Amino acid sequence: MLNRGLKFFFVLLAVTLVLVVIIISKQSSTKQIHPLLVFDDSTEVVVRINNPHNFFYNVEEQPSCSLFKQFFSDTTELQGIIPASFFEMSSQIFLAYHPSDGFTIVLAFDNEHNSTKWTNNYKKNIAKTFKINEKKEYGNIVYTLTDLKNKTYGLSDCSGLVIVNQSFEGCCRIVRKVASKSVENATNKMISVEKYASINADANIFVNLQSDVETFPYLSDKGISVFDTWIKDQTILVNGLSSGHEPKDYMNVIKNRNSVDSDIEKVVPSIAKSFYHLAVDKPIPLFSEIDKQYNQSFQKSFGVSINELIERIFANEIVKFSLNNEQTVVGLKIKGTSVTEHNLKNMIETASRQMLEATEHKHVFDKETKFSIFQAKWGNITGSAFGRAFSEKDAKYMTIVSEYLYISSDIDALKNLISALVLQQTMSASIDYQPIKMQKASKSNITIYQQQGSKTDMLSFWLSEKLHKSINERLSSFPYKMLWQVSYDMEKPYHNIVIDFGKHKTAAAKSYEWKSRLENSSILKPTIVSLGQSNASGILVQDSSNILYLLNRQGRVLWQKQLDGIILSDINQVVKDNKRQLLFNTSNTLYLTNMDGDDSDRYPISFKSKATTGLALFDYDSNKNYRIAIPHEDRTISMIDIDGNKVDGWNFSTTDAIVTTPAQHFCIGTKDYILLGDTLRVYILDRRGDQRIKPSELYGKAQNSPFFYSSSRSRWFTTTNSGELMSISLDGTVRREKLFDLSQKHFYIYADFTSDGKGNHIFVDKNRLLVTNNQGKQVFTHIFKGEIQDMPTIYRFSAKKRGIGVVDRTDKKVFLFDQNGKQLLGFPTHGITPFTITRYENENNFHLLVGHIDGFIYDIKIE
Missing domain, CATH: 2.130.10.10 (YVTN repeat-like/Quinoprotein amine dehydrogenase)
Structure with missing residues (x-):
C-alpha cells in the first residue's frame, strides 16, 4: 500500500511540474514589451509618470500643478480626450513626441487583460462623442476615433500597452514597430539610460538631443538626457544628467571645470526679472578670437588689450541681468577693488591724453557714500570675451560695487544698481526668491533665472526658437519663477531646474522714497533720532534676530548691533x-x-x-x-x-x-x-x-x-x-x-482725537477699533481681518488734523484713520509692524516708516 501511494504521489508531482512548465512557457510567450521600446531613437521627448494616481491627486491639490491641470484638461489636444479617472487606472503613463508620429500617449498595465479591459471601458465611455471604427494591423486592432469636429485619433491595445496617437496613421506605424520587435533582444537608447531615472520620482523626462542638436543651441550636448521630476507644494523640481557627448558652446566651456558655490544672488538686485551667471576658470576668449581690429583699437585707446584687462581683473564669474525690463547690466567678479580701480583710472587717463571722451565722475548716494563711474566708449568688451549671451553693445559706463565690476550702456541702470546694492535690495534678500533659493543646488557652473513678465527674455539666448516658444506659451499665463543650473565637474553634466508657481508675497507700496533690507523682518516701531550732523535724522529699528540697526535718511545702514533680546522700552x-x-x-x-x-x-x-x-x-x-x-x-x-x-x-x-x-x-x-x-x-x-x-x-x-x-x-x-x-x-x-465688553488684552488710549477740547476714549480689542467722545458715545468703529497685537498710535498733522495708526499683522496692512473713521489718502498700505510718521529735518512732507514681510523697511512719502 505504501509503495502504491508513493507511486501515485510521484505521478501527481510529475503532472504538476508539466503543467507549471506549460503555464510558464505560455506566460513567456506573451511577455509584455517594455513601454520605452514603443519609442525609437528618433523620438525627441518622453515623459514617464510613475504613479498616475498620486500624480493626478497632485494635479488637483497642489498649486504647482496648475500648469499640468490645464494641460490635461485641454480637450482640443490629444491628452484631453482621456479623462483623469482613466489615466489613473494605468500603472504608468508615457507622453512622447516623435517628428513623424507626432504626439503619443502610452498607458502601461500589469497584464494584457487589464489593458484590454481598459480599452473596452474607454470605448463605452466615449461612444456618444466619438465615432469608432477598427482595423487589423499586425494581428492587433487599431481603432479610429473621430470626434464631433471630425478630428481623428488612433487607439490600440498591444502587448499590455494602450497606445493613443494624434492620428490613426501614426498609431498604425507605432503598432507595426511594436509588433515586429523581438521582445527578448529589443533595446533602444532610452532603455540604455533608464538606470539614471528614479522610479520614486513623480515623473521622469527623457530628452533626445541625438536627432536635433539645435534644441539647446547655446547649452547642448548630444545623446539622451534623463531628468527626474518632483512635485512639492508650489514648486516643481527637475534634476538629472545629460549625456555629455559632443558638448556644444557654453556646455563645452564648462566641461571638466570646477563648479562654484556662488553668492550671485547677493549682487543681483531684487528688481531683476532675469539673470544668467557663468562660473569658469578658462582663459578668454571663450569662443572665437576677439576681432583683431576692435582689440587693436581698444588697446590704442586705453593702453591695454581686452585679453590683458580681463586677465588682470577677472575672478572667474560673470553675470548679466535686466533692470526695469529694459536696462541690462553685465557684472564681472573682480580679483580686487583697488587693482581694478587702478587699471580703470589708468585707462581713463590714457584715453584722455588722446583727447578721447573718457572721464571719471562721482555718484553721490549720501554724504558718506560715493561711487566712481568710469565713462568711455568701451564697446562690447564682455560679448567679445565671453560670447553672445554676455553682450553689452555700446557699453559706456563702468562702476565697482561689492567686488564686482558692472558695465552698462545706460548710466541710470548703474545708478539704480548702486542704490539697490547699498540698501541690500538683492535677489538673496527678496522674499519671493526664497522658495527658489531653498531648492537650488549648492554649486554650479551656469545659472539661469527668469520670472513671468520679463521683457528681456534671457531664455531666448539659450533655447531654440521652437522650444522657447512652446515653453513660453505654457508658462505665460502662470505667475512663475524658474532657475536652471548646470554643473559639469563630473563625467556627465548635472542639471537642476526649479520652477516655483507661488504668488508674489511682496506687495509693498508701489511708490516709495527708499526701502532698506534688514537681516530679518523688523519687529520694532522705527524710532527717529538726531545724528548730530546738522540735525540730520537717523532711524533706529530692530529685527526678529534682535539686531538693532541705525539707518540714515537715505536708508543706508550705518551700523548694526546684536542685542540679547527684544527691546521692551x-x-x-x-x-x-x-x-x-x-x-x-x-x-x-x-x-x-x-x-x-x-x-x-x-x-x-x-x-x-x-x-x-x-x-x-x-x-x-x-x-x-x-x-x-x-x-x-x-x-x-x-x-x-x-x-x-x-x-x-x-x-x-x-x-x-x-x-x-x-x-x-x-x-x-x-x-x-x-x-x-x-x-x-x-x-x-x-x-x-x-x-x-x-x-x-x-x-x-x-x-x-x-x-x-x-x-x-x-x-x-x-x-x-x-x-x-x-x-x-x-x-x-x-x-x-x-462702555463695552472687552477682553483682558485690549488696548486703551485717551486723547483729544476729534479736536473738540474734550477728549476721546479709544479702544482696540481683538479685531475691533472703537472710538467714543468724552461721554462714552460711539463716534465710529472699524472691524479688521485679524486680531490687533500692537498699541495704536495717535498722530498729529496740524492743530486740527489727527490720525489713529493701527497695524493688522494678519492682513499685512497698516491703517490711518481720520477723525471721521475714514482712511487718509494712501491708506491702508502694506506693512506688518507698528509704524512711524515723521517729518525729517528741513522737510515739509510727512513720511511713513514701516516694516514689511519681505524684510525691508520702507520710507513712503505721504501726500
Whole structure:
C-alpha cells in the first residue's frame, strides 16, 4: 500500500511540474514589451509618470500643478480626450513626441487583460462623442476615433500597452514597430539610460538631443538626457544628467571645470526679472578670437588689450541681468577693488591724453557714500570675451560695487544698481526668491533665472526658437519663477531646474522714497533720532534676530548691533558727557550706547531680576539729571541714575503683582506724581517712591493700558482688567464705567482725537477699533481681518488734523484713520509692524516708516 501511494504521489508531482512548465512557457510567450521600446531613437521627448494616481491627486491639490491641470484638461489636444479617472487606472503613463508620429500617449498595465479591459471601458465611455471604427494591423486592432469636429485619433491595445496617437496613421506605424520587435533582444537608447531615472520620482523626462542638436543651441550636448521630476507644494523640481557627448558652446566651456558655490544672488538686485551667471576658470576668449581690429583699437585707446584687462581683473564669474525690463547690466567678479580701480583710472587717463571722451565722475548716494563711474566708449568688451549671451553693445559706463565690476550702456541702470546694492535690495534678500533659493543646488557652473513678465527674455539666448516658444506659451499665463543650473565637474553634466508657481508675497507700496533690507523682518516701531550732523535724522529699528540697526535718511545702514533680546522700552536719546546717547532695555539688560553703537562705560548692565516692561526715563527739572525706573519680575521697581547707580532715598518696596507697562511721571502744579499699576491695584507715588495719593478703591489696571491725565477734568484715565473705564481724581476718588465688553488684552488710549477740547476714549480689542467722545458715545468703529497685537498710535498733522495708526499683522496692512473713521489718502498700505510718521529735518512732507514681510523697511512719502 505504501509503495502504491508513493507511486501515485510521484505521478501527481510529475503532472504538476508539466503543467507549471506549460503555464510558464505560455506566460513567456506573451511577455509584455517594455513601454520605452514603443519609442525609437528618433523620438525627441518622453515623459514617464510613475504613479498616475498620486500624480493626478497632485494635479488637483497642489498649486504647482496648475500648469499640468490645464494641460490635461485641454480637450482640443490629444491628452484631453482621456479623462483623469482613466489615466489613473494605468500603472504608468508615457507622453512622447516623435517628428513623424507626432504626439503619443502610452498607458502601461500589469497584464494584457487589464489593458484590454481598459480599452473596452474607454470605448463605452466615449461612444456618444466619438465615432469608432477598427482595423487589423499586425494581428492587433487599431481603432479610429473621430470626434464631433471630425478630428481623428488612433487607439490600440498591444502587448499590455494602450497606445493613443494624434492620428490613426501614426498609431498604425507605432503598432507595426511594436509588433515586429523581438521582445527578448529589443533595446533602444532610452532603455540604455533608464538606470539614471528614479522610479520614486513623480515623473521622469527623457530628452533626445541625438536627432536635433539645435534644441539647446547655446547649452547642448548630444545623446539622451534623463531628468527626474518632483512635485512639492508650489514648486516643481527637475534634476538629472545629460549625456555629455559632443558638448556644444557654453556646455563645452564648462566641461571638466570646477563648479562654484556662488553668492550671485547677493549682487543681483531684487528688481531683476532675469539673470544668467557663468562660473569658469578658462582663459578668454571663450569662443572665437576677439576681432583683431576692435582689440587693436581698444588697446590704442586705453593702453591695454581686452585679453590683458580681463586677465588682470577677472575672478572667474560673470553675470548679466535686466533692470526695469529694459536696462541690462553685465557684472564681472573682480580679483580686487583697488587693482581694478587702478587699471580703470589708468585707462581713463590714457584715453584722455588722446583727447578721447573718457572721464571719471562721482555718484553721490549720501554724504558718506560715493561711487566712481568710469565713462568711455568701451564697446562690447564682455560679448567679445565671453560670447553672445554676455553682450553689452555700446557699453559706456563702468562702476565697482561689492567686488564686482558692472558695465552698462545706460548710466541710470548703474545708478539704480548702486542704490539697490547699498540698501541690500538683492535677489538673496527678496522674499519671493526664497522658495527658489531653498531648492537650488549648492554649486554650479551656469545659472539661469527668469520670472513671468520679463521683457528681456534671457531664455531666448539659450533655447531654440521652437522650444522657447512652446515653453513660453505654457508658462505665460502662470505667475512663475524658474532657475536652471548646470554643473559639469563630473563625467556627465548635472542639471537642476526649479520652477516655483507661488504668488508674489511682496506687495509693498508701489511708490516709495527708499526701502532698506534688514537681516530679518523688523519687529520694532522705527524710532527717529538726531545724528548730530546738522540735525540730520537717523532711524533706529530692530529685527526678529534682535539686531538693532541705525539707518540714515537715505536708508543706508550705518551700523548694526546684536542685542540679547527684544527691546521692551522706547529708545530714548539722552545727553551724557555732552554727547548724545541711546538708552533702552531688553528683559535682561539695560543698554546705553553712543551714536556709533558702542557701549558707554559701565554698560550694558545686567538685571538681577528680569525686567517685565520698558524703562521710564524721568528728567524732573529738565536739567539732564536723569532717573531711570525699571519694573522687575520680582515685583521691585529699581530707580537708577544715568551712570547706573542706585538713587539714594528711593523707598518703594514691591508691587502686589507684575507691572506690565512702564512707570509714568506727571507734573501737576508744583507736584510730581509717579504712577504704576498692576492687575491688582494702582500706585500713585512721589519722587521718593512714597504714596502721594491713596485711591479710594483698590482696582488694578489692564495689562496694556497706560495712564492718561486730563487737565480739564483733573483726573487720570485708564481701564481695568475686566475692561471697565476707570478714572482717578487728584483726591483719590475712583470711578468705574463699563462702555463695552472687552477682553483682558485690549488696548486703551485717551486723547483729544476729534479736536473738540474734550477728549476721546479709544479702544482696540481683538479685531475691533472703537472710538467714543468724552461721554462714552460711539463716534465710529472699524472691524479688521485679524486680531490687533500692537498699541495704536495717535498722530498729529496740524492743530486740527489727527490720525489713529493701527497695524493688522494678519492682513499685512497698516491703517490711518481720520477723525471721521475714514482712511487718509494712501491708506491702508502694506506693512506688518507698528509704524512711524515723521517729518525729517528741513522737510515739509510727512513720511511713513514701516516694516514689511519681505524684510525691508520702507520710507513712503505721504501726500
